[in-house]
Amino acid sequence: MSGPLLKVTKLTKEFPLKGGLFSGHTASVHAVDGVDFHVDRGETLGLVGESGCGKSTTGRCVLRLIEPSSGEIHFEGKDVRALKADELRILRRDIQIIFQDPYASLNPRMNVGAIVGEALIIHQLTKTRRQFEERVVELLETVGLRADHMGRYPNEFSGGQRQRIGIARALAVEPKLIICDEPVSALDVSIQAQVINLLEDLQEKFGLAYLFIAHDLAVVEHISKRIAVMYLGRIVEMASAHELYASPRHPYTEALLSAVPIPDPKVKRQRVRLSGEVPNPISPPTGCHFHTRCPIAQFPLCKTEPPPLKQSADGHWVACHFR
Incomplete structure (x- = not known):
């Protein structure tokens, strides 16, 4: 079949909050906010970002373990959100998930x-x-x-x-697609390498596609063909693994990569330090979500206008007004 194996368009997920036992809906956690990406057959798309940015929620929405609030999810051209329970069970033969915690995900x-x-x-x-x-x-x-x-x-x-x-x-x-939800983050470093090598061998043997969710940039670089970087529910940059690491465009990606240790003591990397904390997803900033911590933000543009994810080079997408 032509076209991507998985295509996600404008995916959003909000979790309602209640004030008390008898109180109604008071606010929402904006976990995923208009995410677009695709996964081709046999490829690995890495999805990275800080804890709480919406990576795992995105993966679970694809499988409909969590029901999306809005947006489209198409797998081999099928509208996943429109499937009924029996149709969804059939689909889950083609899409599986590996959970983060190997101690909690197996029935004792x-x-x-x-x-x-x-x-x-x-x-x-x-x-x-x-x-x-x-x-x-x-x-x-x-x-x-x-x-x-x-x-x-x-x-x-x-x-x-x-x-x-x-x-x-x-x-x-x-399956044809496996969602790997931080599958090595709970393991020792030496064991991480063994599991990553196993996943690569299985991909080559069975032609699997992976949506590989992680916060360890070194692991993602090793296994991924393309990488999407998330911040506060939005994808801010997407490119091939080599291009992203060699030439990051978004200020947030630059900050993440500057914190990755380099094993060669002769190589010096300038550390990009971000000010402030990650904003509360219950009340995310207007405009660009990153403007409260961005070193190149300009006002009022960044505060009022959310930057679209646009292509800045061949296969390199960035959501920034100035990159």
Whole structure:
């Protein structure tokens, strides 16, 4: 099929807040505010930003684990928001998710065989007990685990092994897109590298596409083809991984990259320090959300006019009035 595998247009998500037990709606948290992006077949789009910027909410809206407030989500041309419950179940064979916390995302009362094989039962992908067990063993071995792990429980595994179980569970239904919601942030650095290498191997073997959500810029650079940078619910810059790291355009991206450690002590990087704190998403700033911390902001333009995400070079998009 032609066109992107996943296309998201003007996606928004607001969470209502209530004042008390008997109070009505008093305010809203603007978690995602007009996000546009696409993911091509077999590619990895990295989605980065500070904690609380709306990355995970965006990923869960794509799967409709959280219902979007507005916007469009199309997967292989299908309107995801228009799907009914039975149609959505079919779609979820093609879109899976790997959760951030390998300790909380696995049911402690289910053994590994039941966890990995649950989707096989739900989608009726195996006909006999023998087929079921053979498929579960195949999945475990694909992610670097052993057949005798089937009968064990999550508490018997390390964090890295638990995340491999989560990856095997996602692979069970042979998806086309996997949303990786900070899959290595809870792991030791050495284990992070192993899991990232595994994800890359699986992508090459099965032709998977990833929406890779993270706040670690070094990890995202390693695995992503393109990167989108989020700030307070909006995408402020998007480009190829090489282009973004070599020539960031948005002041916020420049500040993020300046904080990434460089292993070579001879290389000096000028640190860009931002003033103030991230604004409250209940009452985000008018105009450009970044204007309260931006070193190049000019008023009243930046305070009143939200900058559109426009293409400044081939494949390089930036939401800034002056870049």
